[in-house]
Amino acid sequence: MLMxxxxxxxxxxxxxxxxRAADGGVRVRNSRDREGPVLVFTSAEWxxxxxxxxxxxxxxxxxxxxxxxxx
Numbered sequence: 001m002l003m004x005x006x007x008x009x010x011x012x013x014x015x016x017x018x019x020r021a022a023d024g025g026v027r028v029r030n031s032r033d034r035e036g037p038v039l040v041f042t043s044a045e046w047x048x049x050x051x052x053x054x055x056x057x058x059x060x061x062x063x064x065x066x067x068x069x070x071x
Contacts, residue, residue: 006019014031015032025040027041
């Protein structure tokens with residue numbers, strides 16, 4: 001199993017870390033709470049998220065999943 005390498009997002013003020021998952025998806029977490037919940041995106045969801053942020057239209061995203069948090 002590959003280990004995820006977490007990188008601090010440059011535009012987050014040091015608060016957000018992202019990692020590419022072995023399945024091609026992306027994981028996002030709060031760098032100040034590394035043991036806390038992680039947002040889990042498929043590669044398609046991440047692409048839509050990034051494109052939505054660029055267009056300022058993140059409200060059109062599909063439902064995402066948070067690991068460690070029950071719905």
